[in-house]
Amino acid sequence: MTRVKGTEYPYQFADFLDFLCEKYHMDRSRLFVEYSSRQPPPLKGTRAGYYEGLLSYREKNGHSEFLITVFKASREPLLTLAHEFAHLVKNLKSGSFDKHLGPPDDTAERTVDNQAIDDLAEFRELGHP
Ligand SMILES: [Zn+2]
Secondary structure (H helix, E strand, O other), X not given: OEEOOOOOOOOOHHHHHHHHHHHXXXXXXXXXXXXXXXXXXXXXXXXXXXXXXXXXXXXXXXEEEEEEEEEOOOOOHHHHHHHHHHHHHHHHHHOOOOOOOOOOOHHHHHHHHHHHHHHHHHHXXXXXX
C-alpha cells in the first residue's frame, strides 16, 4: 500500500489497512489510500447524505491501480476503509469496476457493510481496542 503524499491517517488506520491487505492478499503496490479533507459528494439517488468513502481505479502502463478515498467527514473512518476495501475485493473477484458511484444498491451495500463490520471486529480481537 502506498500512502498518498501529505495524508495523515487517523488512529489505527494504517494498522488496519495492513491487516486488510494481508487478509485479502492485496498487491500493495497497486493500492493507494487517502484520507481526504475535501467535501464528500452527496449520495446519488433518493437517499439523503453524502459518501463517506469512494473507490476508484485507473489504468497505468497496462495495469490497474486502485484508490480508496476516506473522507474526514466519515463518522467511522476504519469502518469506511473496510467498506471500500470490501468493494475492491468484490470487484477484483468479479472483474467489474463500474458502478460504485451509482445510486447505492441496498442489498449489495448491506453485504459489503457486514463484511466491513466483521473485518473490523476481527482486527479488534487481535488486540487493537
Ligand atoms: Zn458502498
